[in-house]
Amino acid sequence: MIYRHDLAVFPRPTDTPGISWIDVSRIRQALGRHVTADVADLLDVAVAVYSADRSCQRDFRGSSTGRRSIAVELPLRNPDRWKAPGVMECLQEYLHWLSGDEWALGFSKSLSIPSEAESQPSLFTMRPGEPNYVALFSGGLDSLAGFACTAINAPSASHVLVSAYTNTRLLERQRKQIRQIRSELERRTHGAGASIWHVAVGFGLNRPDRRATEKSQRTRALVFLALGVAAAIQVESDTLRVYENGLGALNLPLNETQLGVDNYRGVHPRSLMLLEALLPKVLGAPVLLKNPFLFRTKAEMCRALPAAGLAGLIGDTVSSTASRFGFQVNRLSADFAPLAFSVDMRSVPQDQAYSIATALTGGTSGTTIWRSPRVSNTASLRC
């Protein structure tokens, strides 16, 4: 069965809210530059793919691994760039790896007028000083620890932290962390330290009929990365950093019941590599997607937090998905921080991490739940 999504009849996600939306004006507001047509197209494609992904539910019954065939029709400003030879293959390969599905995308010329975020230059141009580091900032422990590591190594750099949010509760947590990071850095450097630029962009689906949506959201990473790339281009940086520990980035199956995209691959090195190969073709300029912590464990990353004076923020970090539960576990690990960070996660066998996860979630037989991998990561720190 092929799921078809003809988005030509709806407003583009970057314009007014249609079936999906993304608030691009935030990028212009935060960085003081209008968004280029190529960047707006990338964001439209990302949100359209995310919207299609969430609209059709996977079926795991019988022998199926939940693979779907999805066709999307989308109007763009420069469809020729996306129709150029090699682009579709790159995009399909990336999306197939990310979501496990078969994708067919068609692009047509959009007749809509450019939105304000694209057309109206900002009155005041603002630009972070050099050197600047553009990074994704989810509000999770990895992004905080990654930022801490970078801030220690480059105390006077500018940091553009890009957050995407789907609810205001998450936005508040991200803002709270940014406020505390700013005040801590100012306190330590007497106002002469790093400057923090926070770009928080909302996106989501409009579901007036409250239809059930697909839970797995495997293509959500594309929206996050596209936003990060957009911010990097706005500040003329050629690199977007993703802060994720190596184990989390690779996210190997915890046991053999998991197949294919049962495991999230959003920041897997191959995902970053495939998207990196696509970007110059659709944007006209390369943007490197770098995870500086691919060969570090979470514990190794977290060691930078006390050094940067940010250990107190651990309790405020959230797990990007199981927010309430992840928050509790992160709080718990904050209490154990001095003990926890002295332990290397690599010393915890996979089977044991799985047991800890099951035990912590209160699970006995048959109650292994979706959230357990996140818990196992953090819980392992406490072993």
Next chain:
Amino acid sequence: MPELDRFEKSFRRGWIRPYRLARSETASDHETSDAIITALCQSLRDFGGEPGFEEMAKILDSRGNRPAWTQFAAIEETLKMYGGHRHTEIAAHAARSILVQQAAGSGPRSDQSLVEEFATRTCHSLLEHYFFADARSKLIAQGVHIDHVAAREWQSGAEDLLSSRIEQIAKQLINDPRATALRAPKRTAPRRSTEDLLDDNLLSEEQEPAGVLLQVGTP
């Protein structure tokens, strides 16, 4: 990052019986192994055998004629062709592991051809996927095994009992990848008589809640 990762919450159809027997104090290892073999054959029959098995066997067999990376790419293509069949994914995993092993310089067992090794490994991977991976954790949670070391030992013993029958199933699979005529090899434990079954203690570990209630009610 591990985000909304998916786990199977319960055993698939046909695999609950082997788990109950593995948990039971009264069932013998042979009885459990018989149930595992029956469940494996049932899963293979119900889900159309091993779609893509022949293609992948050909890819493995062509190892001398083409570079390793083209074999990996060909396996990917086969996976795409069969559109997300659980068994194809598992067979692809087995095929890739054989390719990696070959690249490291080790070949198949001397008494097995490459295709036989592929089929055998696929069957073992199916067992791991459908049964052992989940059973280990659940049996520890149930207190049947004290830790993962003990659970692995139990699995290793069970696999020893299964190995010859797995090879028989693998041979059948080579001849009939759709598993239309696949039959489970002969049982090793005699079927229990009705009289024997009637003698079972009804307040055994499978009737725990009733047992607990009785204890609570006894002064």
